[in-house]
Amino acid sequence: MSVADLSFRQSTASADAVGAHLWACDAAFVPKLSEGLDIDAYAEKIVRHAITFEAWQEGLLVGLVAAYINDVERRISYVTNVTVEPVLMGKDVAAILFESCLASAREKDFDAMELEVAQDNHRAIRFYEKFGFQVQGRRNAKLQMALNLKPQPQPPEPLTGGTR
């Protein structure tokens, strides 16, 4: 399976499709997703409240980024899920979905994006770091990470060297 075989959509998945996808990815989470929550209830919550950025292969949801981009007072968005089926890891599918999520929060003029990740989920942490996310805190074996969506302009580099 490659990126060319997929179609990318936004907020079309049913709770059943989200649930089936999360169950298919369950063992890839560190620790397993089903150890910490009720996957089917979580899928319902995602479809009801989050924007979903979806990769489909024919009728199957194979990649999903879900984010709450609705707190218009704090202007902080929150990524609740990032998954691709194991055969799609390392193939840019997760990155394409995550870029769409970031673009959506920026379009809505949000200031920041936050997420939480298990401290042992090194692959996911590395993935988020590639987008510029930084660790803000730690709680119960989880890291809180955040990205400023409106970076301040950097002052110009001081001039060095030159000949006189």
Ligand SMILES: CC(C)(COP(=O)(O)OP(=O)(O)OC[C@H]1O[C@@H](n2cnc3c(N)ncnc32)[C@H](O)[C@@H]1OP(=O)(O)O)[C@@H](O)C(=O)NCCC(=O)NCCS
């Ligand atoms: C997290 C996830 C969406 C990332 O997608 P992906 O396609 O695997 O991500 P990428 O391959 O683009 O990036 C992963 C990075 O981690 C690196 N990596 C892989 N295994 C690693 C490990 N054990 N330790 C540290 N880094 C690791 C990869 O080399 C890559 O970095 P690089 O591009 O600098 O080489 C995907 O792995 C996934 O679905 N995991 C299961 C569900 C999950 O844990 N979701 C996150 C919950 S917070």
